[in-house]
Amino acid sequence: MARFQYVAVDGNGKERKGVIEANDDKEATNRLKQQGLFPTSVVLAGGAQKKAGAGQAKAAKGGTGFRFGSPKINSKDLSTMTRQLATLLEAGLPLVRALRTLERQAKGSVPAVNVVCKGLADAVEAGATFSEALSNFPRSFNKLYVSMIRAGEASGAMEVVLVRLAEFMEKAQRIAGKVKSAMVYPISVLTISLAITAGLMIFVIPKFAKMFEEMLPGETLPGITNFVIAVSAAMMNNAVGIAVGVVGGIIAFRLILKTKPGAYVFDLVAIKVPPFNGLIIKNISARFCRTLGTLMGSGVAVLQALQIVKDTSGNELVARAIQNVHDAVKEGEGMTRPLEESRVFPLMLCSMVEVGEETGALPDMLNRVANVYEEEVDRAVEGMTALIEPIMICFLAVVVGGIVVALFAPMVKMIDKLGG
Numbered sequence: 001m002a003r004f005q006y007v008a009v010d011g012n013g014k015e016r017k018g019v020i021e022a023n024d025d026k027e028a029t030n031r032l033k034q035q036g037l038f039p040t041s042v043v044l045a046g047g048a049q050k051k052a053g054a055g056q057a058k059a060a061k062g063g064t065g066f067r068f069g070s071p072k073i074n075s076k077d078l079s080t081m082t083r084q085l086a087t088l089l090e091a092g093l094p095l096v097r098a099l100r101t102l103e104r105q106a107k108g109s110v111p112a113v114n115v116v117c118k119g120l121a122d123a124v125e126a127g128a129t130f131s132e133a134l135s136n137f138p139r140s141f142n143k144l145y146v147s148m149i150r151a152g153e154a155s156g157a158m159e160v161v162l163v164r165l166a167e168f169m170e171k172a173q174r175i176a177g178k179v180k181s182a183m184v185y186p187i188s189v190l191t192i193s194l195a196i197t198a199g200l201m202i203f204v205i206p207k208f209a210k211m212f213e214e215m216l217p218g219e220t221l222p223g224i225t226n227f228v229i230a231v232s233a234a235m236m237n238n239a240v241g242i243a244v245g246v247v248g249g250i251i252a253f254r255l256i257l258k259t260k261p262g263a264y265v266f267d268l269v270a271i272k273v274p275p276f277n278g279l280i281i282k283n284i285s286a287r288f289c290r291t292l293g294t295l296m297g298s299g300v301a302v303l304q305a306l307q308i309v310k311d312t313s314g315n316e317l318v319a320r321a322i323q324n325v326h327d328a329v330k331e332g333e334g335m336t337r338p339l340e341e342s343r344v345f346p347l348m349l350c351s352m353v354e355v356g357e358e359t360g361a362l363p364d365m366l367n368r369v370a371n372v373y374e375e376e377v378d379r380a381v382e383g384m385t386a387l388i389e390p391i392m393i394c395f396l397a398v399v400v401g402g403i404v405v406a407l408f409a410p411m412v413k414m415i416d417k418l419g420g
Helices: 025-034 049-060 075-090 095-106 111-125 130-134 143-155 158-215 223-237 239-257 260-272 277-297 302-311 316-330 336-342 347-359 362-419
Strands: 002-009 015-022 038-044
Touching: 002 025, 015 025, 025 038, 038 095, 038 111, 075 095, 075 111, 075 158, 095 111, 111 130, 130 143, 143 158, 143 277, 143 302, 158 223, 158 277, 158 362, 223 239, 223 362, 239 260, 260 277, 260 316, 277 302, 277 316, 277 347, 277 362, 302 316, 316 336, 336 347, 347 362
Parallel strands: none
Antiparallel strands: 002 015, 002 038
């Protein structure tokens, strides 16, 4: 039997180091788990001294060396990596070996995953915990991810936490993907209609206006024709100013959204004004319940979980509401009252949270509510898509049709005049 040096975390979250005898590293890992330990590194004794020393030097310089300008793993690759890591750990592989496997697998195909997994494995081999190693890559792993892993280390249930993380990210991507896909069609139709309208106004209308002036001198044109010609002339005469105004408006809008007051006003309007407010509220509710339920179910303390939900909400209105909930819970109150007073979350959600608090099953209740709202988001997206398609077609028909009518109405007079 060989001797293996190990670094592990016990049930109290404390780091344990030692030597264990086993036939291979997989058997050593299983023996450590039977002792109630979660191994983060299992290496052959003697052969790892030089490697560990190099890792310690790297850790002393900032963990993996990628803290600044570290690569960013996109959400899809991150959920895949998390799912694969959970599978490898469930199969009995030590953490470092699992990370090295993912590093080799991603080489050449997913560079960001390759670099990050190498950095994580190096840091863990150097003696860092997995959560400490993750914190060296803030662009890839947010506070939610790191906190859940830290809770998994403390409880010795890393595989379970990784599976929950993978499921959480997959569900979030599915919902976000459906909402984005539902918006593609109306945005595309609107863009095309604006492009067609601009083309007609700039290139076609001026020619018709000149023709009307030559063929119908002194004639009174229909009101819609005069309006279209006036708009076309204004666009031609002020093209530069309009372009600068549009670009400047977009830039100013984006800058305003980056400020907290601006983001708050925009988010407030978004949940109050139809037709998308219902979908936005359902999506906010689903995300809040899923994130908080996943964190608390993984062992993260409620105050820390609320802080993480606030920091990762991406919505200033929701962030302020959650801050009020956090402050109330910190003072010994429940979540229900501040949730209701926020007027952001539906009453059904507040009632279910109250039941969860009373029964002591809040994480489970939050995940159930998340399932309900995710299904409602799916139905709302499908309904919105079915409703928007005919509306956008009618909009395009009215705009283009109105211009066509404006152009051809005077032509009737021209035909009559030529016929006479």
